[in-house]
Amino acid sequence: EPEVTQTPSHQVTQMGQEVILRCVPISNHLYFYWYRQILGQKVEFLVSFYNNEISEKSEIFDDQFSVERPDGSNFTLKIRSTKLEDSAMYFCASSDRVPGQASYEQYFGPGTRLTVT
Amino acid sequence: AQKVTQAQTEISVVEKEDVTLDCVYETRDTTYYLFWYKQPPSGELVFLIRRNSFDEQNEISGRYSWNFQKSTSSFNFTITASQVVDSAVYFCALHHPGNTPLVFGKGTRLSVIA
Numbered sequence A: 001e002p003e004v005t006q007t008p009s010h011q012v013t014q015m016g017q018e019v020i021l022r023c024v025p026i027s028n029h030l031y032f033y034w035y036r037q038i039l040g041q042k043v044e045f046l047v048s049f050y051n052n053e054i055s056e057k058s059e060i061f062d063d064q065f066s067v068e069r070p071d072g073s074n075f076t077l078k079i080r081s082t083k084l085e086d087s088a089m090y091f092c093a094s095s096d097r098v099p100g101q102a103s104y105e106q107y108f109g110p111g112t113r114l115t116v117t
Numbered sequence B: 001a002q003k004v005t006q007a008q009t010e011i012s013v014v015e016k017e018d019v020t021l022d023c024v025y026e027t028r029d030t031t032y033y034l035f036w037y038k039q040p041p042s043g044e045l046v047f048l049i050r051r052n053s054f055d056e057q058n059e060i061s062g063r064y065s066w067n068f069q070k071s072t073s074s075f076n077f078t079i080t081a082s083q084v085v086d087s088a089v090y091f092c093a094l095h096h097p098g099n100t101p102l103v104f105g106k107g108t109r110l111s112v113i114a
Helices: none
Strands: A005-007 A010-013 A019-024 A031-037 A043-050 A053-057 A065-068 A075-079 A088-097 A104-108 A112-116 B003-005 B010-014 B019-021 B024-026 B033-039 B046-052 B059-061 B064-069 B074-079 B088-095 B108-113
Touching (some): A005 A088, A010 A019, A019 A031, A019 A088, A019 A112, A031 A104, A043 A075, A075 A088, A104 B046, B003 B088, B010 B019, B019 B108, B024 B074, B033 B074, B046 B059, B046 B064
Antiparallel strands (some): A019 A075, A031 A088, A065 A075, A088 A112, B003 B024, B019 B074, B033 B046, B064 B074, B088 B108
16 A cells, blocks of 8 residues: 655754755655644644645744655655754555545554654 | 634543543634544644534544534544554644635644553
8 A cells, every 4th residue: 555655754953954855755755744743732833745845834844844856756854943942743644536536535644753852 | 704613732541541632623614624644743634534514423534523502612533442553643723614724723633641
């Protein structure tokens, strides 16, 4: 069964450094998302991406964040200058329309745990 | 406004007990979808169920069952005869049609004690 993959599974970085989190969405999906989960808290939406541009972003997704689809398979989240409070689990998701329904089924990757020291 | 409330932060039960996890949602839309996800200690999100707003039939899958009541905007999840492997954080989520983000509740941490 196709799945969303994310690398690395765990990333440790120093405050102020740039990090790039990588995701490979399901191959025929057209919609891509990043979510964040600070330890012990709920999963929060960061950004959605379609047709090579951002469709929607939350207030969390400030100028420190950017997303890119550099080739036909990868979808990346870049944090330009990490802060301690960026420590979280980052989930990538991709979706496609459920046949016969208005729902877009989102499939989640296993997550990347980012630790900023 | 779209909101999902899981009032139970933590629940602890003894193995073989039944347990119900509550989920209450708010939305102005008439078409929406509700989800439950399980997050085991390893951290991934495991999809459990999706239910659309037009289908109020309760669903049973093995030891899991879901009770959807539009009148009270609730979508509760019951685990029958709980097992230690059910220990996890469970999230309820709301989704509107289209390319829109999921709105998650804060989750309920379930601990099943042997």
